[in-house]
Amino acid sequence: MPAGPPLLTRRFVLVTLAALAYFVGLGILVPVVPLVVERELDGGGVAVGVAVGAFSLTAAILRPWAGLLGDRSGRRLLVVGGSVVLAVVVAGYTLAGGLAALVLLRVLTGVGEAAVFVGAATAVQDLAPASRRGEAASYFSVAVYGGLALGPALGEAVLDGAGADAAWLVSSGCCLAAAVLGWWTPPFPPGESGRRVPGRRPALLHASGLGPGFVLGLSLIGFAGFTTFVPLYVDEVGVSSSGAVFSTFAVIVLSVRVVGARIPDRAGPVRVASTALSLLTLGLGALAVLRSEAGLFGGTALFALGTSLLYPSLMRLVVDATPTAERSSAVATFSIFFDLSQGLGAPALGVVVALADEPAAFAVGALLQLAALALLRLKVAARAEEAAATLAAA
Numbered sequence: 001m002p003a004g005p006p007l008l009t010r011r012f013v014l015v016t017l018a019a020l021a022y023f024v025g026l027g028i029l030v031p032v033v034p035l036v037v038e039r040e041l042d043g044g045g046v047a048v049g050v051a052v053g054a055f056s057l058t059a060a061i062l063r064p065w066a067g068l069l070g071d072r073s074g075r076r077l078l079v080v081g082g083s084v085v086l087a088v089v090v091a092g093y094t095l096a097g098g099l100a101a102l103v104l105l106r107v108l109t110g111v112g113e114a115a116v117f118v119g120a121a122t123a124v125q126d127l128a129p130a131s132r133r134g135e136a137a138s139y140f141s142v143a144v145y146g147g148l149a150l151g152p153a154l155g156e157a158v159l160d161g162a163g164a165d166a167a168w169l170v171s172s173g174c175c176l177a178a179a180v181l182g183w184w185t186p187p188f189p190p191g192e193s194g195r196r197v198p199g200r201r202p203a204l205l206h207a208s209g210l211g212p213g214f215v216l217g218l219s220l221i222g223f224a225g226f227t228t229f230v231p232l233y234v235d236e237v238g239v240s241s242s243g244a245v246f247s248t249f250a251v252i253v254l255s256v257r258v259v260g261a262r263i264p265d266r267a268g269p270v271r272v273a274s275t276a277l278s279l280l281t282l283g284l285g286a287l288a289v290l291r292s293e294a295g296l297f298g299g300t301a302l303f304a305l306g307t308s309l310l311y312p313s314l315m316r317l318v319v320d321a322t323p324t325a326e327r328s329s330a331v332a333t334f335s336i337f338f339d340l341s342q343g344l345g346a347p348a349l350g351v352v353v354a355l356a357d358e359p360a361a362f363a364v365g366a367l368l369q370l371a372a373l374a375l376l377r378l379k380v381a382a383r384a385e386e387a388a389a390t391l392a393a394a
Contacts, residue, residue, distance in 0.1 A: 015124055017181050026113065030148070032155045043099055054103050054106040068332075073187075080185070081115060088172075133320065135261040145254055146254070205333045208387060219341075226287075227246075237296050245296060253308045263309065276313060283306060319331075352364050
């Protein structure tokens, strides 16, 4: 059989590297912001929560607008412009003399995040052959995870060695590097130039992103519970630290997304997403029921396998069902559910923990995976495949 179109082209690699540089810069802020609020601004738990959360709220609100802008004016504007905005705003952290000023700057930080993620995630799909869209999403997510894994360690090291201002400037420099690399982002897919599909009005929330987004959101509430409550649960099963648990999770996710990047394309996105949700159910169920060190690590391994396969499969469902002229809007709608799940999931499961215990929260998370699986199989899959078939015929 003749080889298909290549995926790892020069532009694809540069866009992915831009995303990596950007998420390293963003990851630097993850530990530094709460530490600075607590140590230097004398803030308590509420102040830390407000300073950290202000960023996500703005990003969630602005993602739909970023999607419309990306479809009309091009993905390059989102990647380069958003990275520059973030670089300038984070450099401005050095001038923040109090909590109110820092919170305001955190709100503005969300502007850059909304733009960069939507622009880069859409661009890698524009550059991918239709038969390798799941693989493209897998590689892009490695850049996101890699950046968010490297950034916090770098941020803490710079903070301890040179102070907060140095950490802000290193983060700003990473964002500027993302802007430079992002210049090679193609504004539009080949043959497109920001044209709207005749007869279709642009909407803030794109229909193609809603169904898969709901599935992702339900599933990621369980992820929010995992990341929030595993550190509190490890003592109960005799594990001294959650570090080994999260390292196991990260290694499995990154390995599968690199080595198994083509699985969603070869086996089909609906089948792989269904398998992923089943693995997530089993993983959280094991954490809830077994209540042992073996259950903790075995459940984490199953949970990581499911996590590694779900996003690339659902992203392919979104892109296959969306006209190229509306792709940024669909990706933006899909990605909103990540912000919502993280913002709502941990507090909701926190109520469960307060009423019962951590395993009860894992059990609720497992039930949410089953709900996501039912939604996928009964509603979302058929509609997405019908939309994809209609689009292909047109």
